[in-house]
Structures are given as structure tokens and as C-alpha cells.
Amino acid sequence: MALRRAHADEYAVRVNRAVELLSGRSPALARRALQSEHGLSERQARRYVRAAQATPGGVVVPERTTVFTVRLPGSLVARVRACACAGGEHQRDRRAGAGAWLGRRAGWGGELRSSSSPTGSPVHGSRRRTGSWCPSAA
Numbered sequence: 001m002a003l004r005r006a007h008a009d010e011y012a013v014r015v016n017r018a019v020e021l022l023s024g025r026s027p028a029l030a031r032r033a034l035q036s037e038h039g040l041s042e043r044q045a046r047r048y049v050r051a052a053q054a055t056p057g058g059v060v061v062p063e064r065t066t067v068f069t070v071r072l073p074g075s076l077v078a079r080v081r082a083c084a085c086a087g088g089e090h091q092r093d094r095r096a097g098a099g100a101w102l103g104r105r106a107g108w109g110g111e112l113r114s115s116s117s118p119t120g121s122p123v124h125g126s127r128r129r130t131g132s133w134c135p136s137a138a
Helices: 008-022 027-038 042-054 074-086 091-106
Strands: none
Touching: 008 027, 008 042, 027 042
């Protein structure tokens, strides 16, 4: 049975905990403590400890994202895509801009992300989808 990957917030919490554990222990002891605290395999715990060694200041814990699907008229979707293509933007950049606009309007302060790295920062160009929605980007 394959287990799911950790969400970005879970990953960040575990890396930050590994940073704390490394402050007073050897990597081997930190790994064992992380294994027992989070129920991880030795390999998983070792990867978190390595990530903690690479980022001794820790990582930012992002807010977990939720899928929010709305139905929009096809003409509106086509206009947004055409506008993004004309400006050379990617669809995820449009979403980030929409999130910033919503944040200013509602006092939210968050951002919309389509794909993110384990640290929560947007990943641009990491996994390019085939069949781009923008004809000029294909």
C-alpha cells in the first residue's frame, strides 16, 4: 500500500522540528527522535534531517491550500486566457495576481498557488504540463 506524500505544511513542520533536534544532538539522534515523534521510516527521517541541515534557520510553514472550483462562462475563461497569453503570463501567475487582489479587497493577505514546493514558495516551470492552455506557449 502506497502512502501519500506529506503536505507542504507537514513537511515544513517536520523540517523545523529536525532543525530544533539538531541544535543539541547528533544527526543520528535527531533522526531517531524524529522517527518516533512522527512515526516516520528511517529513510524519511534521514531526508528531513538532511533538509534541516541544508536550511539551519528552518522553513516557512505555508497555509494548506484547498481546491475551490467555480463554473464560469466559457467566454470569460477565453478572455482571461487570451489576456494572459498576450501578456506572456502563465495561468498560475494569473491566479497569484487574483489572490493578491482578493487579499487587498478582503483583508486576507494570502495568495493563490497552483503548485508549490515543499517550502510553500511557488515553483515556476518545475513540471510543465503538456497541452498548454495557451496556444502560443506550446
